[in-house]
Amino acid sequence: MGKIRKTYDAKFKKKAVDLYLKEGMEYKTVAKELGISYFMC
Numbered sequence: 001m002g003k004i005r006k007t008y009d010a011k012f013k014k015k016a017v018d019l020y021l022k023e024g025m026e027y028k029t030v031a032k033e034l035g036i037s038y039f040m041c
Helices: 010-021 027-034
Strands: none
């Protein structure tokens, strides 16, 4: 049986990009902040 992939809407993705680019957070910190695995980044 395959894994079910989680999808993220445009608002969630924009928040992730804003945290990374505008706030200067590292990708691992962004992932932790958003509650996702940093391996997905």
